[in-house]
Amino acid sequence: MASTTTVHGKRSDIWYGPLLTLDILAGLAMVVAIWAGLFFAKEATNLAGDEQIAQRIFYFHMGCNITATLGFLISVIGSAGYLVRRTLVWDRIAQAGVEVGTIFGFGIMVTGAIWAKPTWNTYWTWDPRLTTATITILIYLAYMLFRNGMDNRHTRARFSAIYALFAFLSVPFTYLSARIFRSIHPVVFNGSNADAQGAFSIGPTMGQTLLITISCFTILFLALFFHRWRQLSLEARIADIREELYQ
Amino acid sequence: MSRDLLGGLLGEPVKMRTGGGFSAYMRKAFAVAAKDVRAELRAKEVASTMIVFGLLAVVIFGLAFDLRVPQSAMVVPGILWVIVLFAGVLGLHRSFGAEVDRDTLAGLLLAPVEPSAIYFGKLASNLLYLFLLELFVLPVILVMFDTNLFQFHILLALFLGTIGYAEVGTFFAALTANSRARESMLPVLLLPVMVPVFMAGVSLTAGILDGRPVSGLTTWLVILGVFDCIFFVAAYWIVDLIWDGI
Numbered sequence A: 001m002a003s004t005t006t007v008h009g010k011r012s013d014i015w016y017g018p019l020l021t022l023d024i025l026a027g028l029a030m031v032v033a034i035w036a037g038l039f040f041a042k043e044a045t046n047l048a049g050d051e052q053i054a055q056r057i058f059y060f061h062m063g064c065n066i067t068a069t070l071g072f073l074i075s076v077i078g079s080a081g082y083l084v085r086r087t088l089v090w091d092r093i094a095q096a097g098v099e100v101g102t103i104f105g106f107g108i109m110v111t112g113a114i115w116a117k118p119t120w121n122t123y124w125t126w127d128p129r130l131t132t133a134t135i136t137i138l139i140y141l142a143y144m145l146f147r148n149g150m151d152n153r154h155t156r157a158r159f160s161a162i163y164a165l166f167a168f169l170s171v172p173f174t175y176l177s178a179r180i181f182r183s184i185h186p187v188v189f190n191g192s193n194a195d196a197q198g199a200f201s202i203g204p205t206m207g208q209t210l211l212i213t214i215s216c217f218t219i220l221f222l223a224l225f226f227h228r229w230r231q232l233s234l235e236a237r238i239a240d241i242r243e244e245l246y247q
Numbered sequence B: 001m002s003r004d005l006l007g008g009l010l011g012e013p014v015k016m017r018t019g020g021g022f023s024a025y026m027r028k029a030f031a032v033a034a035k036d037v038r039a040e041l042r043a044k045e046v047a048s049t050m051i052v053f054g055l056l057a058v059v060i061f062g063l064a065f066d067l068r069v070p071q072s073a074m075v076v077p078g079i080l081w082v083i084v085l086f087a088g089v090l091g092l093h094r095s096f097g098a099e100v101d102r103d104t105l106a107g108l109l110l111a112p113v114e115p116s117a118i119y120f121g122k123l124a125s126n127l128l129y130l131f132l133l134e135l136f137v138l139p140v141i142l143v144m145f146d147t148n149l150f151q152f153h154i155l156l157a158l159f160l161g162t163i164g165y166a167e168v169g170t171f172f173a174a175l176t177a178n179s180r181a182r183e184s185m186l187p188v189l190l191l192p193v194m195v196p197v198f199m200a201g202v203s204l205t206a207g208i209l210d211g212r213p214v215s216g217l218t219t220w221l222v223i224l225g226v227f228d229c230i231f232f233v234a235a236y237w238i239v240d241l242i243w244d245g246i
Helices: A016-040 A050-085 A088-120 A128-148 A153-181 A204-246 B002-010 B022-043 B047-065 B076-101 B105-110 B115-145 B152-176 B182-193 B195-209 B218-242
Strands: A004-007 A010-013
Touching: A016 A050, A016 A204, A050 A088, A050 A128, A050 A153, A050 A204, A088 A128, A088 A153, A088 A204, A128 A153, A128 B182, A153 B152, A153 B182, A153 B195, A153 B218, B022 B115, B047 B076, B047 B115, B076 B105, B076 B115, B076 B152, B076 B182, B076 B195, B105 B115, B115 B152, B115 B218, B152 B182, B152 B195, B152 B218, B182 B195, B195 B218
Parallel strands: none
Antiparallel strands: A004 A010
């Protein structure tokens, strides 16, 4: 937890320097990601016209995808950690993971919809991945609303951890059900889908670009995550102090 | 057990036996369910609301789609499952919400029974209300949409789907009972988790109504069955955590 003391009227905070560095790094990382996605990567060979240009959004789509998944994994770990250890640190990790993960989840939706229009000629389909991603984001939006409705910090932490774990159980079922429905989403990394549309193969520069953009998005994720986590820790500290004062 | 049921409904006190054993556990869960059904028979506030809402929804959907859809059988699968989900939410939140409103939840939790037995008792009474709702809604759909849903596989899917819905719904009702605005919170938490059941139910109902071969549709029944089993185990395992702070 940050220790803030007043020295000669100046605020000193041990996290100030590291976080500022991380912020600058994240800003630079976004510049690098845009450069890599738009200029460094060579054009997809088997596509033409709008599809070829639109394919470049894939790098940002994947960047959001990896970081959103990371956020949701962190939230599951935080939820399980809270139920085992019963300390609010874990709860704050879960909350920050959900909140930052949801932002990147909206990133997946927006980039995916923009990419889908030239490639699939529609913004939206009920493809398994689209369905699962949407439902997962809705579950986490519900999670955030649910947290708002409870006042006691430990009850809130326990109930939202239980909800996160319970809701997480249904995600594979959603994917499976939607998979049996139908699928036109291209499987890029393994497996082949005969009905997939808009598929392309990963060439050498594509693999490198993907690695660069995913790393850059991860740095951005970490910066946002630590800021939110620290903010929640400070909030908890204020609540503690307030409890002491008004007792 | 049938004597207990009659006694429970007539208002005789249910004998509470302490001690372990599966049959003792079942009896405790049954006592909670009998209490709920007895309260419902006297107050008539949960099942009746669900049923009236369900019938109303059939009529509203009938008005909405009349003359707009070439064949009513096209929209009936969706209508059936949407009504079950939405009317179900009305009753589910009352199962624990009523206990909180009347300040009886603490009393219920102080009873010498395992928390999971309370959960299973509530689950049983909710299942009863949901099946009752379906019993009223299916014939009305038959009349309004001229679509016969009384077919073995549709009824089986409805049976399995309702069990899964009641399991998760009762669990979330317990979870939201103490939060502010629980009436609006429960559907927001519940519906995204019920998507697999909804998709499986709608696809299977549509497949049967379209006359597709049953062999290709059994996957949906398997999904519903596995969903029921996994959430049954998960609820039994996690439900103790809900009340461990009280």
